[in-house]
Amino acid sequence: MGLKYFDKTVAIETIIAALRHDGAVVINELAEPKLVDAIAAELQPKFEEAALVKKSAFDGSKTNRYNCVLRGAPSAAELVEHDMLIALANEILLPHCATYQVGSMTAIQILPGESGQALHRDDSLYPIEIAGMELQLGVMWALNDFTAENGATRVIPESHRFLRSWHLPDLSGWEAGIMPKGSALFYMGATWHGGGANTSNGPRAGLINTYSLGWLRQESNQYFETPPQIAENFSPRLRALLGYTPHGSGDDKIGTFDGECSAWVETPPQEAWRDERGQVAVATDSEGSSQ
Numbered sequence: 001m002g003l004k005y006f007d008k009t010v011a012i013e014t015i016i017a018a019l020r021h022d023g024a025v026v027i028n029e030l031a032e033p034k035l036v037d038a039i040a041a042e043l044q045p046k047f048e049e050a051a052l053v054k055k056s057a058f059d060g061s062k063t064n065r066y067n068c069v070l071r072g073a074p075s076a077a078e079l080v081e082h083d084m085l086i087a088l089a090n091e092i093l094l095p096h097c098a099t100y101q102v103g104s105m106t107a108i109q110i111l112p113g114e115s116g117q118a119l120h121r122d123d124s125l126y127p128i129e130i131a132g133m134e135l136q137l138g139v140m141w142a143l144n145d146f147t148a149e150n151g152a153t154r155v156i157p158e159s160h161r162f163l164r165s166w167h168l169p170d171l172s173g174w175e176a177g178i179m180p181k182g183s184a185l186f187y188m189g190a191t192w193h194g195g196g197a198n199t200s201n202g203p204r205a206g207l208i209n210t211y212s213l214g215w216l217r218q219e220s221n222q223y224f225e226t227p228p229q230i231a232e233n234f235s236p237r238l239r240a241l242l243g244y245t246p247h248g249s250g251d252d253k254i255g256t257f258d259g260e261c262s263a264w265v266e267t268p269p270q271e272a273w274r275d276e277r278g279q280v281a282v283a284t285d286s287e288g289s290s291q
């Protein structure tokens with residue numbers, strides 16, 4: 001029992017086994033410090049603007065949030081489509097959908113004096129629960145060191161195993177995900193978690209992204225948050241993650257809508273695109289030959 005911390009060189013099978021068992025796992029220093037610093041610098045003015053916005057009790061009165069992450073912090077693109085995220089999402093989500101997608105992106109700065117956020121599960125926005133099927137995978141990237149004092153994200157290991165309509169886990173059983181800058185806390189959509197109280201003298205900054213099964217509605221509309229004229233600057237894989245792709249049509253035309261309501265700009269099929277038997281989709285012509 002307990003949250004496990006791994007080095008990024010550890011075998012992916014080990015990380016997946018821990019994630020499945022505990023519902024959460026930390027990979028220490030997964031992102032390069034230079035990249036993390038660039039993202040934090042791009043986000044700082046957005047946090048300052050967010051400080052002026054009225055906040056809900058759930059969001060916290062001393063917490064700044066910014067959602068249009070790729071508009072304000074284009075450097076974050078590398079984290080949104082990080083290879084480790086793809087490897088884990090392929091395992092957790094892809095068995096249950098043809099494609100998965102970004103559900104939400106939120107940069108969160110917890111300021112000194114903030115109290116602990118209500119513990120919750122991210123997937124409760126969907127009124128369904130199917131044992132053995134995770135609807136979402138989340139990742140919290142530490143943009144500075146996450147400590148016990150500055151509000152490190154709290155998680156309840158193994159809490160993803162509780163069907164929410166049946167019973168609650170012991171909410172006092174949380175652990176703080178204490179991790180150095182650049183580390184990533186991956187957690188299931190069903191895992192109970194929440195921001196910690198900040199009793200330190202400095203802010204805690206993180207980027208929390210969720211990924212959901214492609215047949216679910218995105219929690220926040222990514223076509224609005226990252227419109228086509230911005231998305232076109234990103235890689236085909238990232239555009240597809242943002243939702244600029246059909247779901248499960250067997251069509252290999254993925255990428256950016258051309259804006260003329262006539263065609264999709266073609267990009268090559270991705271490993272993540274599989275047919276209903278789990279096989280990578282291959283386009284065929286009318287005679288059934290591979291193209």
Ligand SMILES: O=C(O)CCC(=O)C(=O)O
Pocket residue numbers: 108117140151152153154193194195196206208
């Ligand atoms: O800030 C954190 O550590 C977690 C935030 C969170 O889970 C949320 O706002 O939904």
